[in-house]
Amino acid sequence: DQQVKQNSPSLSVQEGRISILNCDYTNSMFDYFLWYKKYPAEGPTFLISISSIKDKNEDGRFTVFLNKSAKHLSLHIVPSQPGDSAVYFCAAAGGGADGLTFGKGTHLIIQP
Amino acid sequence: EPEVTQTPSHQVTQMGQEVILRCVPISNHLYFYWYRQILGQKVEFLVSFYNNEISEKSEIFDDQFSVERPDGSNFTLKIRSTKLEDSAMYFCASTQPGPSGGNEQFFGPGTRLTVL
Numbered sequence: 286d287q288q289v290k291q292n293s294p295s296l297s298v299q300e301g302r303i304s305i306l307n308c309d310y311t312n313s314m315f316d317y318f319l320w321y322k323k324y325p326a327e328g329p330t331f332l333i334s335i336s337s338i339k340d341k342n343e344d345g346r347f348t349v350f351l352n353k354s355a356k357h358l359s360l361h362i363v364p365s366q367p368g369d370s371a372v373y374f375c376a377a378a379g380g381g382a383d384g385l386t387f388g389k390g391t392h393l394i395i396q397p
Numbered sequence: 398e399p400e401v402t403q404t405p406s407h408q409v410t411q412m413g414q415e416v417i418l419r420c421v422p423i424s425n426h427l428y429f430y431w432y433r434q435i436l437g438q439k440v441e442f443l444v445s446f447y448n449n450e451i452s453e454k455s456e457i458f459d460d461q462f463s464v465e466r467p468d469g470s471n472f473t474l475k476i477r478s479t480k481l482e483d484s485a486m487y488f489c490a491s492t493q494p495g496p497s498g499g500n501e502q503f504f505g506p507g508t509r510l511t512v513l
């Protein structure tokens with residue numbers, strides 16, 4: 286039962302262009318959403334988060350958009366840089382200090 | 398910048414043996430977690446710990462697993478009798494939820510457990 290879905294296993298984007306990573310969820314009880322970046326043999330690194338009371342949160346090159354009615358969120362990276370090549374995980378929680386439910390990840394490849 | 402640390406980085410054990418994975422969470426954090434990632438699969442929540450007791454656990458976290466905060470800095474995951482299917486990366490995480498209810502969890506580098 287996949288409560289958090291990342292339907293694109295991989296995404297290739299040219300350096301300097303916008304990368305858009307998508308995530309869908311099914312559990313209406315989720316009210317906090319996070320994006321993590323992961324390199325091989327390392328732990329997930331927190332990137333950006335959004336509460337369900339917002340529809341957008343921006344931090345430098347990273348922006349997360351939340352569409353609650355569609356149960357959909359996306360991460361925009363602009364401009365994309367070679368160091369952005371990694372696996373990106375979408376995660377969700379019910380609030381407070383709940384354990385996170387992760388998607389399967391999207392492997393982002395930035396082409397020079 | 399403070400970070401979560403984990404030891405060992407790689408643990409090899411025989412099936413049926415006990416293993417203890419160790420973590421030092423970020424010092425002012427009060428909530429601690431263990432997750433695992435089987436090769437090629439997603440990161441899965443195991444257990445959360447707060448105020449010296451388990452606050453939440455998943456169905457993966459059965460009787461062969463236990464957690465402990467033996468002192469003021471370490472947080473451990475014990476697997477009593479390892480099985481082949483316990484082979485995975487185990488990640489420790491910690492957080493201190495903010496006033497707005499944020500749950501940004503910070504992860505350690507992981508321990509790769511190999512059960513032979």
